[in-house]
Amino acid sequence: RDAARGDVAARFDSTGATVETAFVLGEFYRRQGVWKFRAVGQGYDSGLEGLATDFGITVDEPQQTAPAEPPPAPSAPPVSLSKITLTKSAPSVSLAKQGGSSGAMRVNLNWQVRKQFSGWGSKRGRAVAMHADLDLDLCALYELTDGRKGVVQALGNAYGALHQPPYIHLDGDDRTGAVASGENLTVNLDHKRDFRRILVFVTIYEGARSFADLHATVTLQPQYGAPVDFSLDECTVPSTVCALALITNTGDDLVVRREARYLVPERGVSPQRTVDQVYGWGMNWTPGRK
Incomplete structure (x- = not known):
């Protein structure tokens, strides 16, 4: 009020x-x-x-006062609850095999600036610009099994929804990149059958001309499963948009694939339209702002 x-x-x-x-x-x-x-x-x-x-x-475990007893025999194949780090040689993981097939899954992007610039500088012969007021936007293209497609992003206030289509929600718009906050998306895995594919990507909204001097880490934390993380490779092209992870419905499971793919938009083409064209989403785009 x-x-x-x-x-x-x-x-x-x-x-x-x-x-x-x-x-x-x-x-x-x-x-x-x-x-x-x-x-x-x-x-x-x-x-x-x-x-x-x-x-x-971190929440401390409560004191155990009852006597211990043997755990019940498993009724299903055991799942791995240790952290999984995706790499170029091992880029994919099944969420079901990691125990993360239900509940809410938080997708976090955090970053560090390797160098601070107040104007133009150079890095290995490449021209880059970096400012203290750096604004990266975590986004997601989605395609549902009923054919609906769309984007979740801060641009245009398209924050999505967790308990109704598209079952993806953007938490906020962070500028610090801190591990405890950063940019976060939440995916409702209870509706995994409604997803055909989800592409998580990041764009530079302002404060930099490329990802050349950023170091970023992506972490997917299912509510009931093991965390999955990976680091982005060093950017060597004048990129303003990076495809992070592709989540695909295989019928009875969701598979996460590390993309870590820097894209370079053509002149006059937005970062969103660029990632759409590369991954064949086929959407119509209009100018927007935050």
């Missing part, structure tokens, strides 16, 4: 809860000197512990 007038400034009705015992209702964040509020509506059936863990907070 507006403190001076007492009237309602914004309203968000969070509906559809079932077994959740903790909720992130909304969040305040500061962007370009202005405070903004975003409705979230993210629920957790694991309570406050699940919410805290999702935001990088």
Whole structure:
């Protein structure tokens, strides 16, 4: 509510809860000197512990007072819960085999600037520009099994939705690149059968001419499975858009493939249209802004 007038400034009705015992209702964040509020509506059936863990907070295990007993015999093949790092030689992983076939999966991008520039500089003969106010945007192209296609991105306020199509939600627009925050997408794996493919990519919105002097890491953290991460290769081309990971529905599983592919848009072609053309999404694009 507006403190001076007492009237309602914004309203968000969070509906559809079932077994959740903790909720992130909304969040305040500061962007370009202005405070903004975003409705979230993210629920957790694991309570406050699940919410805290999702935001990088380590929760101590409770003291065990009951006597130990042998675990029950497994009724299904065991899954690996150790972290998986994707590489060029081993670029793909099955989410089901890692135990991550349900719940919410957070996709995090964090980065570090190798060098700071206030103007033009050079790196191995390449001209680059880097500014302190660097703004990278994590995005996702999606194609659902019913044929619907679209994009989730901060540009145009296309933040998506977690509990209705496209079942992908962009959490925010970060400028720090810190590991604890960075840019985050959340994918609702409970609707994995509705996905045909998801392409996660990142664009430079402002503050740099290319990825040449950035070091970035991508982490996919399923709610119930092992984390999957990989680092991006060093950029050697004047790229403003990088395809990060392709998630494909194989019928009864989702497979994550490391792309780490830097793309160079042609003159007058947007980064979004460029990644669309390379991966054959076939969408129509119009100019937009944040």
